[in-house]
Amino acid sequence: MDHKTPAELLEMNKKWAAERLANDSEFFTSLVNVQTPDYLWIGCSDSRVPANEIVGLKSGEMFVHRNIANVVPHSDLNCLSVIQYAVEALEVSHIIVAGHYGCGGIKAAMDRTDHGEIDNWLAHIKDIYRQNYGEISAIDGRDKQADRLCELNVATQVRNVAKTVVVQKAWENGRSLKVHGWVYHLDDGILQDLKVGVDACDQLHTVFQIKNKS
Ligand code: CO
DSSP, X not given: OOOOOHHHHHHHHHHHHHHHHHHOTTTTHHHHSOOOOSEEXXXXXXXXXXXXXXXXXXXXXXXXXXXXXXXXXXXOHHHHHHHHIIIIISOOSEEEEEEETTOHHHHHHHSOOOOTTHHHXXXXXXXXXXXXXXXXXXXXXXXXXXXXXXXXXXXXXXXXXXXXXXXHHHHHTTOOOEEEEEEEOTTTOOEEEOSOOBOSGGGSOGGGOOOXXX
């Protein structure tokens, strides 16, 4: 891998900006005052899964939140704030939770090594591992087990997005808003729909359905 210095990054940025302008003289000015993305992407921080790039979307077209192993904890102010802003202010129509096979966060959650502080974060994934321990343990091979946990994690986080007050309120107000669960293959660059999407309150267990929200 070719390692660049920060000074080289600033030089590359100048080149990038010049190229954008050469293709479209209003590339930046059209984006200065407004962003109207249709999508919120919640993905892994992994450097090999650059959100906009892998779906071919440009600046201004996708609002992005990334953390280790694309987790949506019920009380994570960071993630919840992103969801609220995306739904209420930007009025996105789609929220995509995107996991990826070969995820280091998922693998770390499966082993019993002491990773320090991050183990508290990974405990969210250990919960899913524990809940599905029988199914995952029956799979042959550690990598395949991790891939299955990756899928189950996406499905869980899709539902966690749907459980938020913000998303349920949008549905109650008649908004068209769909939460999707996708997984990315590092080896061929293909994104796959896991078909675990949610687009209405009644698809959640009654325990999580919030009534009279407005
Ligand atoms: Co990852």
